[in-house]
Amino acid sequence: MTNATNKLASPLHKKFSLGISLKLFLAFWIVILISVLISYLVTMQFRHSPSQEQANPQQLKLLSMYTEKLANKKQIKLKAIQRSFDRKHHQMLIIKKISNNKVYAPRKRGWIEVKNYLEKHPLDNPVTIDFDFTKVTSSQPIVINGEKFQLFIASEMRRKRIVSWVTQLPLAMRLIMLLLVSFLSCWLLAKSFTKPLIALQKASESIGKGKLATRITKFEQRSDEFGALARSFNQMAEQLENNITAHQRLLGDVSHELRSPLTRLQLAVALAEKNMGNSVEQQKHLNRCETEVDRLDEMIADVLTLSRLEHNQNVFDADEIDLKDLVEYVVNDCQYFATSKNVTIDFKTEFSCPLLADSKLVASAISNVVNNAVKYSPTNQVVTLELSEKDEQITLTISDHGPGVPDEMIEKLFTPFFRVADGRERSSGGTGLGLAIAQQAITLHQGYIVAQNQVSSGLKVIITLPTLLKQNKTNV
Numbered sequence: 161m162t163n164a165t166n167k168l169a170s171p172l173h174k175k176f177s178l179g180i181s182l183k184l185f186l187a188f189w190i191v192i193l194i195s196v197l198i199s200y201l202v203t204m205q206f207r208h209s210p211s212q213e214q215a216n217p218q219q220l221k222l223l224s225m226y227t228e229k230l231a232n233k234k235q236i237k238l239k240a241i242q243r244s245f246d247r248k249h250h251q252m253l254i255i256k257k258i259s260n261n262k263v264y265a266p267r268k269r270g271w272i273e274v275k276n277y278l279e280k281h282p283l284d285n286p287v288t289i290d291f292d293f294t295k296v297t298s299s300q301p302i303v304i305n306g307e308k309f310q311l312f313i314a315s316e317m318r319r320k321r322i323v324s325w326v327t328q329l330p331l332a333m334r335l336i337m338l339l340l341v342s343f344l345s346c347w348l349l350a351k352s353f354t355k356p357l358i359a360l361q362k363a364s365e366s367i368g369k370g371k372l373a374t375r376i377t378k379f380e381q382r383s384d385e386f387g388a389l390a391r392s393f394n395q396m397a398e399q400l401e402n403n404i405t406a407h408q409r410l411l412g413d414v415s416h417e418l419r420s421p422l423t424r425l426q427l428a429v430a431l432a433e434k435n436m437g438n439s440v441e442q443q444k445h446l447n448r449c450e451t452e453v454d455r456l457d458e459m460i461a462d463v464l465t466l467s468r469l470e471h472n473q474n475v476f477d478a479d480e481i482d483l484k485d486l487v488e489y490v491v492n493d494c495q496y497f498a499t500s501k502n503v504t505i506d507f508k509t510e511f512s513c514p515l516l517a518d519s520k521l522v523a524s525a526i527s528n529v530v531n532n533a534v535k536y537s538p539t540n541q542v543v544t545l546e547l548s549e550k551d552e553q554i555t556l557t558i559s560d561h562g563p564g565v566p567d568e569m570i571e572k573l574f575t576p577f578f579r580v581a582d583g584r585e586r587s588s589g590g591t592g593l594g595l596a597i598a599q600q601a602i603t604l605h606q607g608y609i610v611a612q613n614q615v616s617s618g619l620k621v622i623i624t625l626p627t628l629l630k631q632n633k634t635n636v
Contacts, residue, residue, distance in 0.1 A: 184353055193338070213290060219288070219313045223286070231302045231303060242266075251315055256279075256310045278296070299311040375398075378390075424448070428452065469601060478516045482512045483522070485512075490523050490527050494527060494531055503542070513547060522605065525598035526558075528597055533558050536562035553626060556625075570613070574598075607624050609621065609622065609624070
């Protein structure tokens, strides 16, 4: 019953849940509307009110001249007078009919406040009224066309700030403007915040569907937190793709490498069964079976070692060791195999090299490289090991006189199951995992391993590890 309820609730939740874009938009919009409303209320408290002051002498003189000119005239067109006055003096002539308080003012936007003020306030004496955006000077009442009028001169309307212009608009228009401007601003702001998140969501879903090459390219150039998030995601996706690709390649390589010894093992078993009565032939094929089983065991052990090193980063038993003593131990151990090929391993050093490391892992890495050098060295040659220390770095160089490696394949040497044709073919034995294991072990100790061809002949492998002093500084 509970599961059925949850299944029904899930679609309803998706249907009625608000996306983050809409949530941000509504939040921004409400905040802006409240802020504008508070600002409007505060502004209204300090809004400039028209004030009366002493009449401007120049405008008063001009009014007196027009008052005398128009007084007691019978036929006058008020609009014609206003147009003529505007052209001649570049000022507005406002006429008020005193009997009904009707004001003949310009129909231009912004003069409504002046018109309303003059209709409501009778002015018996000449004064100048300051409306903040213009000044209006009144005259004494005169008689025109048999009716009582009053003249006003208003200077040209000063260029108003946008706030003053908005305040002159009708209330409904102001509300519509506020809604439109705030709507667009909040929507753009919400979209700028949610676009990177939506891109991240889509990229995550794409990677979840197996499209490991997915990257966020549109926002990674941004210098803010969203740009950092996009770069971190791309870095994670790239690492994930590399890991999965490496694992798939390793699985394919393991499958391929296991097929050959298994095929030979099956063939040897079949031949042993076929020669049941012939003890000599049967023993020969059984020995072959044992050899192939040993190869399979070695390969599986190496694969497990490589997998453990790749998946258990920074997890190993570290003790203070002397790399000089450890290399001497490895050289003595590898010399047994080298003697069978009449190859000599030469290692000379006079100083100790203390470091913090897992002796088994480091010894395994060095042993893999040394055995590899011995394996591909011609008979009666020398494999040289040199140990040095500089700038808090310990360097171990292993050089052989074998056929070397083509330059274009140097970087692939540490790839699992990689073998070079000619001098380093499959018939030479090994699993092709030795150098890959060595690289993982050295990397685990914050070091690095590289290979390069020598000028004359042979291959040189350089292992670099931090000294104990540098490790202590890093830990501090």
